[in-house]
Amino acid sequence: xxxxxxxxxxxxxxxxxxxxxxxxxxxxxxxxxxxxxxxxxxxxxxxxxxxxxxxxxxxxxxxxxxxxxxxxxxxxxxxxxxxxxxxxxxxxxxxxxxxxxxxxxxxxxxxxxxxxxxxxxxxxxxxxxxxxxxxxxxxxxxxxxxxxxxxxxxxxxxxxxxxxxxxxxxxxxxxxxxxxxxxxxxxxxxxxxxxxxxxxxxxxxxxxxxxxxxxxxxxxxxxxxxxxxxxxxxxxxxxxxxxxxxxxxxxxxxxxxxxxxxxxxxxxxxxxxxxxxxxxxxxxxxxxxxxxxxxxxxxxxxxxxxxxxxxxxxxxxxxxxxxxxxxxxxxxx
Amino acid sequence: xxxxxxxxxxxxxxxxxxxxxxxxxxxxxxxxxxxxxxxxxxxxxxxxxxxxxxxxxxxxxxxxxxxxxxxxxxxxxxxxxxxxxxxxxxxxxxxxxxxxxxxxxxxxxxxxxxxxxxxxxxxxxxxxxxxxxxxxxxxxxxxxxxxxxxxxxxxxxxxxxxxxxxxxxxxxxxxxxxxxxxxxxxxxxxxxxxxxxxxxxxxxxxxxxxxxxxxxxxxxxxxxxxxxxxxxxxxxxxxxxxxxxxxxxxxxxxxxxxxxxxxxxxxxxxxxxxxxxxxxxxxxxxxxxxxxxxxxxxxxxxxxxxxxxxxxxxxxxxxxxxxxxxxxxxxxxxxxxxxxxxxxxxxxxxxxxxxxxxxxxxxxxxxxxxxxxxxxxxxxxxxxxxxxxxxxxxxxxxxxxxxxxxxxxxxxxxxxxx
Numbered sequence: 227x228x229x230x231x232x233x234x235x236x237x238x239x240x241x242x243x244x245x246x247x248x249x250x251x252x253x254x255x256x257x258x259x260x261x262x263x264x265x266x267x268x269x270x271x272x273x274x275x276x277x278x279x280x281x282x283x284x285x286x287x288x289x290x291x292x293x294x295x296x297x298x299x300x301x302x303x304x305x306x307x308x309x310x311x312x313x314x315x316x317x318x319x320x321x322x323x324x325x326x327x328x329x330x331x332x333x334x335x336x337x338x339x340x341x342x343x344x345x346x347x348x349x350x351x352x353x354x355x356x357x358x359x360x361x362x363x364x365x366x367x368x369x370x371x372x373x374x375x376x377x378x379x380x381x382x383x384x385x386x387x388x389x390x391x392x393x394x395x396x397x398x399x400x401x402x403x404x405x406x407x408x409x410x411x412x413x414x415x416x417x418x419x420x421x422x423x424x425x426x427x428x429x430x431x432x433x434x435x436x437x438x439x440x441x442x443x444x445x446x447x448x449x450x451x452x453x454x455x456x457x458x459x460x461x462x463x464x465x466x467x468x469x470x471x472x473x474x475x476x477x478x479x480x481x482x483x484x485x486x487x488x489x490x491x492x493x494x495x496x497x498x499x500x501x502x503x504x505x506x507x508x509x510x511x512x513x514x515x516x517x518x519x520x521x522x523x524x525x526x527x528x529x530x531x532x533x534x535x536x537x538x539x540x541x542x543x544x545x546x547x548x549x550x551x552x553x554x555x556x557x558x559x
Numbered sequence: 560x561x562x563x564x565x566x567x568x569x570x571x572x573x574x575x576x577x578x579x580x581x582x583x584x585x586x587x588x589x590x591x592x593x594x595x596x597x598x599x600x601x602x603x604x605x606x607x608x609x610x611x612x613x614x615x616x617x618x619x620x621x622x623x624x625x626x627x628x629x630x631x632x633x634x635x636x637x638x639x640x641x642x643x644x645x646x647x648x649x650x651x652x653x654x655x656x657x658x659x660x661x662x663x664x665x666x667x668x669x670x671x672x673x674x675x676x677x678x679x680x681x682x683x684x685x686x687x688x689x690x691x692x693x694x695x696x697x698x699x700x701x702x703x704x705x706x707x708x709x710x711x712x713x714x715x716x717x718x719x720x721x722x723x724x725x726x727x728x729x730x731x732x733x734x735x736x737x738x739x740x741x742x743x744x745x746x747x748x749x750x751x752x753x754x755x756x757x758x759x760x761x762x763x764x765x766x767x768x769x770x771x772x773x774x775x776x777x778x779x780x781x782x783x784x785x786x787x788x789x790x791x792x793x794x795x796x797x798x799x800x801x802x803x804x805x806x807x808x809x810x811x812x813x814x815x816x817x818x819x820x821x822x823x824x825x826x827x828x829x830x831x832x833x834x835x836x837x838x839x840x841x842x843x844x845x846x847x848x849x850x851x852x853x854x855x856x857x858x859x860x861x862x863x864x865x866x867x868x869x870x871x872x873x874x875x876x877x878x879x880x881x882x883x884x885x886x887x888x889x890x891x892x893x894x895x896x897x898x899x900x901x902x903x904x905x906x907x908x909x910x911x912x913x914x915x916x917x918x919x920x921x922x923x924x925x926x927x928x929x930x931x932x933x934x935x936x937x938x939x940x941x942x943x944x945x946x947x948x949x950x951x952x953x954x955x956x957x958x959x960x961x962x963x964x965x966x967x968x969x970x971x972x973x974x975x976x977x
Contacts, residue, residue, distance in 0.1 A: 300783045301950060317787055321571050325784040331777025335588065347580045348785035350570045 250309070251276045251400050251431040252297055257306035259292050266292045268455035269306070274433055274448075276399075279426045281442035282435040283537055284452035285545075290435040291328055293452065294404055298325055311400060321350035324398035328405045328435075330389050334378035338364060338388045341377055345392030356395055363391040367417075383414055390418065394425070401425060403434035407441055419445060443533040451537055453544035463533055470531035470539055471503040474512070477524040485519025488512055504528055574793075577786035581794025582801065585769065589802045594765065598806055601761060626684030628696075628706065629661035631675050636690045636717075637663060643691075643716035650725065656709050661686065672697040691717040741920075743829025748892055748919035751831075751838065752912045755846055756885045758803065760878065763853040766799045770861040771870050788946035796854045796942070800847055807843070831919035841918045841927060848934035849911035852941060853881060859945035881908065888912035895920070904930070907937040 252274040259267040267289040274280045284290045296303045299316030311319045332341045342363065343356030351359075364373045369387060377385050386409055393401065403422075407415045422432050422445055436442055442449050443463060450460040459466055477499050478485070493502035505512055509528060516523055572580070589595050630637045637660050648655040661675050661683060672686040676698065685698025685706060694714045696703045716722065773779050782791050831838040860877055864870040884906070891903035891913055903913035914930045 295780075295784075298784045300780065317785075318571065320785050323784075325781070327777075327780040327784070329777040329780060331779070331781065333584075333588065333776060333778060335592075344580075344584055345781065345785075348572075348577075348782065350572045350576075 249276045249312075250274060251278070252308070252310050252433065254293070254297055254308045255306055257293060257296050257303045257308060259289075259296060259301065259303050265455055267296065267303070270452065270455070270457050272297070272450055272457065272460065274431065276431050277426070277429055278431055278447045279422060279445050280431070280433045281446035281449040282433065282452060283437065283439060283442055283449050283541075284435070285437055285541055288452045288541075289455040290452050291404055294325075294402055294433075294435060298323070298402065321396065322399040324349070324393040324396070324401040326390055326393045326401075326403045326406055328408070330386050330409070332377045332385060332389055332392075334376065336377055337374050338369065338377065338380065338384075339373040341388055342392040342395050345389070346395040349396040349398070351396040359395050360391070363395060364388075367391065383410055386410060387414065390421070398430065400431045401433070403432070405436060406434050407436060407438060415441070439532075439534040439537050449533070451540050451544075453541040454547070456544060458544040459536075459540045466533055466536040466540070467531050470536050472531065473529045474500075474502055474504050474509070475525070475527045475529060476500040476502075476516075476521075477526070478516070479522030479524055480520060483519055483521060485516045485521035488515030488519060488521075572786060572790075574787060574790050577790035578793035578797065580786070581782070581791055582798040585795055585798030586801050589765075589769070589798065590805065594768075595802060595806075598761070598765070598802070599809055602810060605757075625657065626682045626702070627657040627659050628710070629675055629683040629686045630658055631662045631670055631672050631686050631688045632664055632690060633666075634660075634663040639691050639717040640687070640713060644713045646722045647713060647716055650722075654709065655713065656706055658687070658713075659683070740829060744831060744920050745892065747829050747831050747838075748916035749889065751842055751915050751919055752885070752889060752892070755842065755849060755912055755915055756881075758807075758846060759849045759853055760881065762799055762803050762850050763857045764874070766795060766854045767857040767861050767870060767874060769795060769799070770858055771864065774861075783950070788950050789942060792855065792858055792942050792946045792949070795858065796851055799854065800850060803846075803850065804843070807846075832922040833918045833924060837924070838915075838918055842915060844927075844931055845911035845915045845934075848931065848938060849908075851938040852907055852911075852934065853877075855938060855941040855945045859941070859948050862945065862949035884909045885912060888916065892916040892920070907934065910934060 250273055252272055254270060254272040257267055257270040257272075258265070270289065270293050272282075272293070282290050282293070292301070295301045296306075297308050297310055297316070299310075299320075308314070308316075310316045311322060313319045316323070333344075336344065339357055339360040342360030343351075343353050346356035346359065347353050361370070361373050364370050367387060369384060369391075372380055372384060372388070377388065380388065390403075390406070393403075406418055410418060419441065422434070425432050432445075434441075434445075446463055448460070448462050449466060450457050451466070459469065476489075489500060490502045490505060493500050495501075513523075513526070516526075630640060632640070641658060641660070644655060644658050662670060664670055670688075672688045672695070675686045676683060684702050685696055687694055687696055687710060689695040691714050694710060696706060696710055698706075773782075779791075833841065856877055857874060860873045861870060864873050887899075887906075888903050888909040889912075891897075891900040891909070894900050900913065903909040904917070910930060911934065914927060918927065
């Protein structure tokens with residue numbers, strides 16, 4: 227997995243499959259898209275391995291939806307290349323893909339089972355088979371009673387579940403969910419997470435976008451962080467966390483003493499505890515200095531950064547860079 | 560989810576299969592909707608309005624156009640005049656003005672005819688005074704001038720007494736003269752054009768509403784992700800075409816039943832040059848192409864709009880232009896062999912109307928083959944253009960909230976250094 231976005235020139239030269247040993251469900255290089263003079267996506271690179279649960283994280287308006295739409299062939303990029311399940315033309319493999327858009331929508335007058343069958347038919351599944359599977363899926367997910375009810379008669383959450391089932395009815399190899407958790411209550415969010423895990427266990431590649439990091443942290447093998455239309459980070463969740471130094475929490479008996487010199491300059495005190503980033507030299511020299519300086523260590527723990535912290539730091543840096551690049555333009559220079 | 564990886568039955572859809580999925584859904588949805596019920600009733604409204612307006616107009620006309628001549632003369636003269644009028648009216652019909660006695664003059668009585676005209680509620684449009692030998696007509700100039708002849712004829716008959724026997728005229732009938740046939744075919748062509756125009760406009764509006772509704776339902780992105788937009792457009796257009804053909808078949812059956820019942824309510828039209836069956840066939844073909852052309856323009860317009868209000872604003876100019884095109888085709892029909900007619904025959908939006916009018920007036924069928932082929936080519940081109948525009952315009956951003964957010968801190972301007 228490559229991380230930061232390379233320049234457009236290098237993106238164009240980038241190999242289509244950087245890791246031939248690992249098949250890629252999605253590969254995008256240097257995707258660019260502008261709307262009415264505003265660049266929504268600015269050189270996005272993505273490499274999603276087959277079978278992975280992959281999160282696309284980013285704040286609102288970062289370019290997640292536009293990126294997914296380009297990957298799926300709903301819109302064409304202004305520049306860059308994309309491959310989905312080995313094809314340049316996404317519609318050629320549409321029957322092996324499931325997609326739940328951010329803006330959910332079904333025909334209000336359609337019955338739930340018909341809606342699922344119709345979504346399957348759009349992906350090449352015969353209607354009859356779609357109806358059979360639709361009833362089965364609804365039963366399995368506790369919505370059997372709603373099979374013959376019109377979508378307009380269902381609650382928003384139920385309608386959303388129907389659409390999710392319709393996304394999966396044709397048994398796709400790759401499922402893309404755009405903000406799938408929004409609009410679902412905590413119980414249904416948990417069910418959806420379980421469904422995603424099941425899909426992954428069966429070998430389906432699952433990609434989802436979200437701005438709620440906790441879901442990604444629980445589910446994803448790898449993530450890409452999109453901010454300002456670019457991908458400042460793409461890689462495993464562990465690598466993302468490692469971008470933020472671990473935090474040391476220290477509690478000492480002595481309030482003052484020579485040991486204080488061992489603490490980094492940015493150490494901050496909160497109550498009985500000191501907090502500071504783990505020094506680059508590691509914990510052992512620090513520990514030695516504290517002991518020699520008679521700090522009287524009561525407790526010392528190393529707390530690894532969460533994905534949320536990593537996301538805030540990475541997306542924040544990207545935003546700051548974007549603002550820095552925008553600023554001269556605004557002054558006309 | 561345990562059976563999710565069982566082998567599925569789904570396979571890649573061809574463009575036609577994809578369009579079929581959309582068309583089937585739309586066809587069934589529209590056919591069982593209230594909109595289709597009103598669509599079926601649609602033609603009844605203008606017919607009802609026409610009948611009502613016609614009967615009211617007839618009554619008004621009858622009241623306004625039955626003026627009478629009031630007689631102010633000696634009773635004996637009046638009786639002679641009235642008898643002569645009745646005798647002539649029996650042979651000449653309504654061309655002899657109605658007459659009624661207003662005032663019988665007593666011997667030596669002096670009466671001003673003008674005063675008889677004033678303040679009368681009845682339809683007395685002029686006063687006839689004097690005698691049968693010296694009649695005098697008083698009234699507005701245009702009225703008395705037009706009645707001068709008939710009044711003189713009635714007065715002459717009153718003097719003559721009994722009506723002389725008239726010779727019997729033998730009647731020899733022909734189907735029609737070439738002039739009336741041409742005029743009749745023109746009327747048929749005009750009727751066919753108007754019907755085509757009304758149907759086309761009604762359906763194009765419906766397909767537009769359907770698309771806007773779909774955008775409102777937010778299902779359009781699901782469709783666009785699964786199948787090419789061309790297939791979505793094609794499916795929608797052909798679904799509505801199918802619905803309209805069901806409607807036309809229903810109307811046709813109704814009209815056929817009325818005709819079979821021997822009703823004389825329907826107007827009789829001159830047989831078109833290509834004959835009625837061929838005109839109906841060509842009418843259906845040109846209706847299909849006209850509708851598909853206009854429908855694809857309306858769909859493209861729909862792709863530019865996000866709300867019903869925007870749709871109305873954007874579709875208004877298209878409707879106006881189409882109205883002008885209809886007028887062009889109507890005018891061109893009366894100018895055979897001129898540059899205007901050729902333009903109307905070639906221009907894609909007027910061609911269906913102009914060609915249908917031609918079918919009513921000219922028996923040649925060969926020119927319809929290239930015309931239909933050209934129309935099909937235009938439909939394909941417009942559908943492609945419309946779907947390209949749709950892809951470009953509709954999916955340009957996420958929901959409204961995201962649009963706002965895009966303007967926020969994470970937004971980058973085009974042209975910024977990468």
